[in-house]
Amino acid sequence: MSENVTLTLRGRIATDLRTYTTSQGTLSARFRLAVPQWRITDAGTFEERDPHWYTVRIWDRLASHAVASIRKGTPVIVVGKPTTRAWSDENGQPRAELVVNAQSVGIDLAYGV
Numbered sequence: 001m002s003e004n005v006t007l008t009l010r011g012r013i014a015t016d017l018r019t020y021t022t023s024q025g026t027l028s029a030r031f032r033l034a035v036p037q038w039r040i041t042d043a044g045t046f047e048e049r050d051p052h053w054y055t056v057r058i059w060d061r062l063a064s065h066a067v068a069s070i071r072k073g074t075p076v077i078v079v080g081k082p083t084t085r086a087w088s089d090e091n092g093q094p095r096a097e098l099v100v101n102a103q104s105v106g107i108d109l110a111y112g113v
Contacts, residue, residue: 004050009079010075011051014032017031019067027060037052054078055097055098059101066105069080080100080101086098
């Protein structure tokens with residue numbers, strides 16, 4: 001993906017935040033974000049479809065503040081750069097996921113308090 005691409009995602013935190021510390025002492029955290037998808041039916045009504053799922057990684061001070069401020073179920077807006085991560089599972093099958101390295105995470109006040 002291009003270095004200049006930035007995503008803005010609006011959804012709910014779907015997992016507990018998991019924290020990690022690098023060997024250099026840098027704090028990192030990650031969570032899964034469920035972003036709802038909607039479509040308009042032929043009858044003109046809105047229908048919710050299965051959400052899109054993203055892995056969000058946060059670092060340093062942002063990670064520290066996020067761990068203190070948000071939890072599973074919190075509605076958030078995430079701004080960050082997309083990257084991909086590929087690996088082989090325990091059966092040798094190739095797997096991949098889109099990871100958003102967040103530059104900003106905030107509570108979505110349309111739903112939060």
